[in-house]
Structures are given as structure tokens and as C-alpha cells.
Amino acid sequence: MPGYRVRLTRIHVAADLADGTRVELGPRAAAHLLRALRMQNGDALNVFDGRGAEHAATIEVGRGDRVEVRIGAALAATPESPLAITLAQGISRGERMDYAIQKATELGVRRIVPLLCERSVVRLDADQARAKLDHWQGVAIAACEQCGRAVLPAIDAPRRLIDHLAGSAPAAGSAQLRLVLVPDASEGLRQLPAEVTAVELLIGPEGGLCEQETRLATGRGYRGLRLGPRVLRTETAAAAAIAVLQALRGDLG
Numbered sequence: 001m002p003g004y005r006v007r008l009t010r011i012h013v014a015a016d017l018a019d020g021t022r023v024e025l026g027p028r029a030a031a032h033l034l035r036a037l038r039m040q041n042g043d044a045l046n047v048f049d050g051r052g053a054e055h056a057a058t059i060e061v062g063r064g065d066r067v068e069v070r071i072g073a074a075l076a077a078t079p080e081s082p083l084a085i086t087l088a089q090g091i092s093r094g095e096r097m098d099y100a101i102q103k104a105t106e107l108g109v110r111r112i113v114p115l116l117c118e119r120s121v122v123r124l125d126a127d128q129a130r131a132k133l134d135h136w137q138g139v140a141i142a143a144c145e146q147c148g149r150a151v152l153p154a155i156d157a158p159r160r161l162i163d164h165l166a167g168s169a170p171a172a173g174s175a176q177l178r179l180v181l182v183p184d185a186s187e188g189l190r191q192l193p194a195e196v197t198a199v200e201l202l203i204g205p206e207g208g209l210c211e212q213e214t215r216l217a218t219g220r221g222y223r224g225l226r227l228g229p230r231v232l233r234t235e236t237a238a239a240a241a242i243a244v245l246q247a248l249r250g251d252l253g
Helices: 028-035 096-107 126-147 161-166 211-219 234-249
Strands: 009-011 022-024 044-048 054-063 064-075 084-090 113-114 175-180 199-201 222-226
Touching: 009 028, 022 054, 028 054, 028 064, 028 222, 044 064, 044 113, 064 126, 096 113, 096 126, 096 234, 113 126, 161 211, 175 211, 199 234, 211 222
Parallel strands: 009 044, 084 113, 084 199, 175 199, 175 222
Antiparallel strands: 022 064, 044 054, 054 064
16 A cells, blocks of 8 residues: 555663664563564564664564564654653552553653642552552553653652642742642633743642642642633543643644
8 A cells, every 4th residue: 555654563672772782672572572462583673762762673582581682773763742741640549540641651741740649549658659650660661662752751759749849849940830730720721821841730639639739739839720611530631631731832733
């Protein structure tokens, strides 16, 4: 079919990439290629390092649980959005949080800050927090592999919202705009300053932020933002707000 392009499989490789070198993939990627996709020696794919570099590659060893690829020529990676978005997301349960992180990654968010809030159903000890962070990083990697992005978003370790707000005062001269979703706020996204290049978006968990948390946020310089006439689930609100931000000031549309 004229003009048709077969989209190659993309895999994240946590290693420096250079033309002509060989790299062994991690077990997750190896299992995905050999078992799920049934790829074989000689098959082509693309690999990216999560920092913006992407290369063509070829499977040279593919057997058992082991895959080794030969790195080929550097490719032009998908550029990042000119709008630097940080998502400060109240931690929600299971698939809801995974969805928020997946869609934030696909939509070009630069940094994700998982927050334990007053109404968070999830409670994490130190071991659980580390396990959750590893899991969320895996979600972001898979999202980058699928959407064509070559830069992984930074994902912070979970922290309490009150601790995040205590250390959230912007540096002198900072151009970052800080927004908190508040259902009864008077301001909408269309009122954003035209010159904004960096945004932190604060979204509560299931049930939203409590009144005290909203007051603390606005007292630290966050502007209350009304997303629309309907109350959205936490994971829907994140995706919707980020998409509108990217459409207005970023690289969508």
C-alpha cells in the first residue's frame, strides 16, 4: 500500500546507546519481545534511553529469557513539549493511579509527584512506597514505548501533600504557574497567561482535596482552577487538564 509505514516495536534500554555496540535487555523487555511479540534473531526494533536518544537496533541473540541487540544508527526522537508540566497527583487506588500516570506520560508531562492526602484511601509504609514507585516507573516506561516518546518523566517518591506544600515555595523570579483543581473556582484554563512555559498541576485523590489542603495550597501560591461544569474522577481530571494545557500552550493541536 503506497505510503504505508510499519511501526517498529520500541523498547526502553537503561544504558548509553552508541552505533555498533551490543546491549542486553532487561527481563521485562526480553519477555515482551520473545513471548508476547514472538520476535526472533534478525528482527528490527527501536531502542531509546529515556533521556532523549533513540536508535535503530536488531536482535542478535534471542533465546530463553535473554535478548541482546546490536545498536544501529541514531534516529530523530520525538521532541518534548515546550510546556514543562509537573503533575502533583493525589495517590488513588490501583488502576486509577496507573491510568493517571500512563496518560500523563503519553501527554508529555515532565515530572510526576505522587502525594498522600487527607482523603487518600491508599496508605504506604516505606517498603510499599518503594514498590509503588518501581511499579509506576514501569507504567511510565510502557507508556513511552507505546506513544513514541523518548524521554521518561521523572517520578518522585511518594510524599505527604503537607510536606510537598511546605517545600513548594517558588524560587525568586520563577516563571512556573501553579494550579490546583477546585470545583467552585472562578478561573478556567483559558485565562492562563500567554507567556507561561512551566505549570505545576495539583489534583486531589478520590474525594478531592479537603478544605484545609485547598487553603494550604492557595496560601502557597497555587491558583484555584475550575476545569468545567462536571465533577471528574481524579484520573479523568488529570488527563483532561493536561490535554487542555498542552492544546493551549504546548504541542497538541
